[in-house]
Amino acid sequence: MISIPQSTFWFALLLEVVQVALIVFLFGGARRRTRAENEAAQSEERLSLISSMSSFGFWSWDAGSDAAWVSRHSRTILGLSEDAFLTGQSLLAAIHPDDRPKVLEAINSTPRPNTIEMELRVAGPRGEIRWITTKACAYFGPKGVLSRVAGYVIDDSQRKRTAQDLLKLQEKLTHLSRVALLGELSGALAHELQQPLTAILCNAHSAQLLTKSVSFNVEELREILQEIVNDDKNAGQIIQRLRALLIRGETQFDHLAIRDLVGDVLALARGTLRERNVQVNTRIAEGIPWVKGDRVELQQVLLNLVLNACESMIANPARDRRVEIVVDLDGNDSAVLISVLDCGSGIDVEQLERVFDPFFSTKVGGLGLGLAISHSIIEAHGGRLWATNRSDRGAAFHFTLPIMTGTQSHERYSANGVYS
Amino acid sequence: MNGTVRTVFIVDDAREVRVGLSRLLSAAGYNARAFESAQCFLEEQDAEAAGCLLLDVCMPDLNGLELQRALTCSRSARPIVFLTGMGDVQTSVEAMKLGAVDFLTKPVDDVKLFAAVEQALRRDEEQRLERSIRNTIQQRLEILTPRELQVMGQVIRGRLNKQIAADLGTGEKTVKVHRARVMSKMMARSVAELVQLGARVGVSIQPTQGGSSASINWKQV
Numbered sequence: 001m002i003s004i005p006q007s008t009f010w011f012a013l014l015l016e017v018v019q020v021a022l023i024v025f026l027f028g029g030a031r032r033r034t035r036a037e038n039e040a041a042q043s044e045e046r047l048s049l050i051s052s053m054s055s056f057g058f059w060s061w062d063a064g065s066d067a068a069w070v071s072r073h074s075r076t077i078l079g080l081s082e083d084a085f086l087t088g089q090s091l092l093a094a095i096h097p098d099d100r101p102k103v104l105e106a107i108n109s110t111p112r113p114n115t116i117e118m119e120l121r122v123a124g125p126r127g128e129i130r131w132i133t134t135k136a137c138a139y140f141g142p143k144g145v146l147s148r149v150a151g152y153v154i155d156d157s158q159r160k161r162t163a164q165d166l167l168k169l170q171e172k173l174t175h176l177s178r179v180a181l182l183g184e185l186s187g188a189l190a191h192e193l194q195q196p197l198t199a200i201l202c203n204a205h206s207a208q209l210l211t212k213s214v215s216f217n218v219e220e221l222r223e224i225l226q227e228i229v230n231d232d233k234n235a236g237q238i239i240q241r242l243r244a245l246l247i248r249g250e251t252q253f254d255h256l257a258i259r260d261l262v263g264d265v266l267a268l269a270r271g272t273l274r275e276r277n278v279q280v281n282t283r284i285a286e287g288i289p290w291v292k293g294d295r296v297e298l299q300q301v302l303l304n305l306v307l308n309a310c311e312s313m314i315a316n317p318a319r320d321r322r323v324e325i326v327v328d329l330d331g332n333d334s335a336v337l338i339s340v341l342d343c344g345s346g347i348d349v350e351q352l353e354r355v356f357d358p359f360f361s362t363k364v365g366g367l368g369l370g371l372a373i374s375h376s377i378i379e380a381h382g383g384r385l386w387a388t389n390r391s392d393r394g395a396a397f398h399f400t401l402p403i404m405t406g407t408q409s410h411e412r413y414s415a416n417g418v419y420s
Numbered sequence: 421m422n423g424t425v426r427t428v429f430i431v432d433d434a435r436e437v438r439v440g441l442s443r444l445l446s447a448a449g450y451n452a453r454a455f456e457s458a459q460c461f462l463e464e465q466d467a468e469a470a471g472c473l474l475l476d477v478c479m480p481d482l483n484g485l486e487l488q489r490a491l492t493c494s495r496s497a498r499p500i501v502f503l504t505g506m507g508d509v510q511t512s513v514e515a516m517k518l519g520a521v522d523f524l525t526k527p528v529d530d531v532k533l534f535a536a537v538e539q540a541l542r543r544d545e546e547q548r549l550e551r552s553i554r555n556t557i558q559q560r561l562e563i564l565t566p567r568e569l570q571v572m573g574q575v576i577r578g579r580l581n582k583q584i585a586a587d588l589g590t591g592e593k594t595v596k597v598h599r600a601r602v603m604s605k606m607m608a609r610s611v612a613e614l615v616q617l618g619a620r621v622g623v624s625i626q627p628t629q630g631g632s633s634a635s636i637n638w639k640q641v
Contacts, residue, residue: 191505202440
């Protein structure tokens with residue numbers, strides 16, 4: 001038997017244990033590492049699954065290194081090639097030039113928000129414009145230095161297109177009902193236009209006759225020419241007003257004086273009012289401030305109300321057809337209140353709300369869209385349109401328009417005109 | 421144009437049209453008077469003045485056709501030329517049925533306007549002449565005694581003095597006297613002329629029962 005010194009034995013044993021421990025440790029570490037890698041892969045997988053299923057794309061940007069990471073789906077949305085190395089700059093470049101300032105402004109604004117949500121345009125692969133929505137979180141290091149921004153991006157083009165289509169459809173419908181409204185006026189307007197045209201022709205023929213005589217009065221000729229000029233201008237104005245309503249433009253908000261609005265509408269309806277023997281009285285309170293709105297659409301609303309008022313009095317005797325247009329400040333001075341009052345038969349109480357429903361009509365051959373569209377126009381202006389019955393007789397339609405803030409009253413005078 | 425003043429009465433609610441038409445018609449040598457409404461015309465017109473109407477169809481209150489209806493059969497009836505902005509068939513037919521001279525659409529050409537106005541003025545002259553003749557006949561008829569009127573009725577029907585005498589239960593001589601008075605009062609030189617005069621004022625002869633006697637039935641036109 002070989003004798004081994006005891007100390008050596010213990011040393012060898014210790015060595016063995018250390019080796020085993022080392023092996024166990026090393027192996028265990030390796031196993032742990034594999035697990036972490038697996039988990040990372042799985043997480044990546046899940047992320048890409050969510051991304052592809054939900055049409056979300058993810059991205060992040062490191063402020064320190066300027067490196068950007070963008071998920072595969074994001075690359076498709078943003079139109080970036082699959083293997084390009086990305087930086088903050090290349091992300092920004094994917095965005096439509098017109099929207100880039102908006103992004104920079106959001107990033108550089110102070111105090112810097114923690115989350116940002118934006119609707120942006122990007123150029124699609126075939127140069128088409130696509131709408132995206134992105135929401136991002138900013139992460140800050142010590143001392144509040146921006147370290148990372150990460151977020152998601154969705155392709156919104158479809159939704160945006162639908163919304164735009166809907167808006168266009170709405171505009172079309174508003175325009176169509178305006179055209180229908182003008183259709184009601186067309187007979188009277190044609191008549192209106194024939195007056196100046198007749199006068200012009202008569203005057204021109206008179207001038208021809210006059211110049212045939214040996215000695216004619218130049219002063220008279222001058223008078224005739226002036227008359228022709230005036231009549232022609234009148235005809236032009238009628239056409240101008242008509243054209244403004246017929247043209248289909250985008251809704252455009254301008255500063256408007258209610259007095260002009262009322263005047264324009266009464267000028268348009270003049271022929272019809274005369275034909276139907278309707279007297280219109282306007283009462284405009286002093287110092288009514290300007291409102292902000294689309295001139296054509298508001299004319300459409302008021303014209304619709306005035307024509308409805310005429311319609312409601314069709315059974316009245318000719319001398320008893322009066323419409324009143326009253327313009328005043330709303331109760332709490334935050335809006336202008338415009339009322340159109342008639343002395344017709346009024347509205348059944350249970351129909352007071354229903355008159356604004358689409359396709360509700362009491363007129364023979366009426367489309368039933370006029371009031372519904374007027375209602376949505378006024379709502380889009382931030383106002384309200386409603387109907388009441390007057391205490392004595394007849395109906396009243398009221399609408400409010402918010403007052404433009406920060407403007408002085410431009411209507412200092414008040415005149416109560418009578419149009420007929 | 422002959423010596424009498426012929427007026428064109430313009431009724432139109434549009435000021436510029438009144439001014440234009442008045443100027444044109446004046447330049448062409450007519451006497452033009454313009455009114456802004458049918459009501460104004462009725463109140464201010466000279467009912468006796470010769471002339472014609474140039475009438476706008478579409479006016480508030482009393483429109484052109486209503487004025488036409490109000491004037492038909494009235495003392496101040498004059499030929500009417502309509503001017504309209506909206507020439508719908510129904511209105512024009514109605515107006516023409518009621519005796520309108522023409523139905524012109526605005527804006528109107530001077531040639532057409534003058535032609536229509538000339539025609540209307542001519543018709544007014546004819547109507548005035550006719551009216552004055554009828555008035556004369558009427559006045560003559562009014563001085564006939566009831567008996568003379570009876571005799572006249574019979575004469576117009578071509579009955580012989582003998583038959584008339586039998587019908588009226590008088591002598592033939594008496595009938596002869598009545599007949600001579602009728603002829604002289606009516607200033608008729610022949611029976612044929614008397615028949616014409618009677619027809620002109622609408623004196624019609626209605627046979628009574630049995631057809632043996634006749635009464636005179638007149639409708640005043």
